[in-house]
Amino acid sequence: MTAPRFIGQDTELLISVDGKPLSNITAIASHEFTVKINMIEKGYVGELSDRLDEVFKGISGAFEAHDSDGSVLELVSTIMARAQRRVPPIPKVTVKTVIVFPENGRRALITMPDAKFGDIPVGVSGREDHGSFRFTYGAETAGLIFR
Numbered sequence: 001m002t003a004p005r006f007i008g009q010d011t012e013l014l015i016s017v018d019g020k021p022l023s024n025i026t027a028i029a030s031h032e033f034t035v036k037i038n039m040i041e042k043g044y045v046g047e048l049s050d051r052l053d054e055v056f057k058g059i060s061g062a063f064e065a066h067d068s069d070g071s072v073l074e075l076v077s078t079i080m081a082r083a084q085r086r087v088p089p090i091p092k093v094t095v096k097t098v099i100v101f102p103e104n105g106r107r108a109l110i111t112m113p114d115a116k117f118g119d120i121p122v123g124v125s126g127r128e129d130h131g132s133f134r135f136t137y138g139a140e141t142a143g144l145i146f147r
Contacts, residue, residue, distance in 0.1 A: 004102045019092075038057050
């Protein structure tokens with residue numbers, strides 16, 4: 001029998017501003033992140049294949065959130081104010097994701113500190129659809145802890 005893999009209900013996305021969790025942002029429709037690594041290939045005369053190396057380029061990610069009480073819109077406001085340099089001191093937004101592996105209960109905590117954000121589209125597709133906010137972000141590094 002194949003061991004169960006983790007699914008969406010086994011994951012959680014946590015957003016914090018200056019270390020304070022934004023606990024009202026819980027309606028996360030989707031989340032993905034990418035560990036960005038640049039593979040370098042260099043060929044030399046007299047060698048049969050290229051030499052390979054790699055360079056870590058940070059983390060990029062995206063998530064979609066639905067808002068029921070204005071909390072997500074407050075996060076948008078914080079990001080906008082930070083990008084406009086209107087709020088001293090500059091707030092740090094941290095993106096964390098927790099993955100629970102159902103086979104053994106092991107938990108992975110991935111922390112992307114001081115995330116920076118790109119465009120944030122806000123939309124409602126139709127009368128029966130929830131309004132959604134799509135965040136894209138990047139971070140210079142990420143921590144990974146298993147428990």
